[in-house]
Amino acid sequence: MLVTFHSKDSAPVTLFGQVAVQLLHMMGHSGKVPGALYAEDVAKHLASLQEKMQYWPEESIMAKTGHSPDSSVSLHHRALPLMELLQKAVAGHSNVSWE
Template structure:
């Protein structure tokens, strides 16, 4: 399985599996090119796009969970509860990248990935 490493002088390197990295890049408004980079002046727009994309995903997951709960009835334990504990959401995986982008924006540093 391929990995993608995000780098910035504003923080330490971050390593993601390629599938998660590509989804995060898409949410940032970037294409699937690896290696590539953001200029310091583009970091803010990428950060905002990523935050908005993650918020939309979180809302869709919340709605789906409510629908599943309603379909199964309130009393019955959901079969997918164990699965959801094992599943790490993209929002959770994105937290280190969000922090990196925030630091890079603050320090006016570019962000690259390879």
């Protein structure tokens, strides 16, 4: 499953479902897909994600599943496009949705 995040101030961001749900939980959201955030709530959820990412180990998701660490991408790197989308939504006072 793929989850695509949308905001009128940014290009869509598509993430693997497991990663997207994990990031939604870190944002303080239920993790349900589809979903949305009102513009006035985006900053709060972005701050929650940024705070939780500070304490998340830099190890990759794939390393935990036994795949070669050289070919994996850390959760920090996977979260960057979503955090950028959320930052632009805050700046533009825009809603964010995902499906």
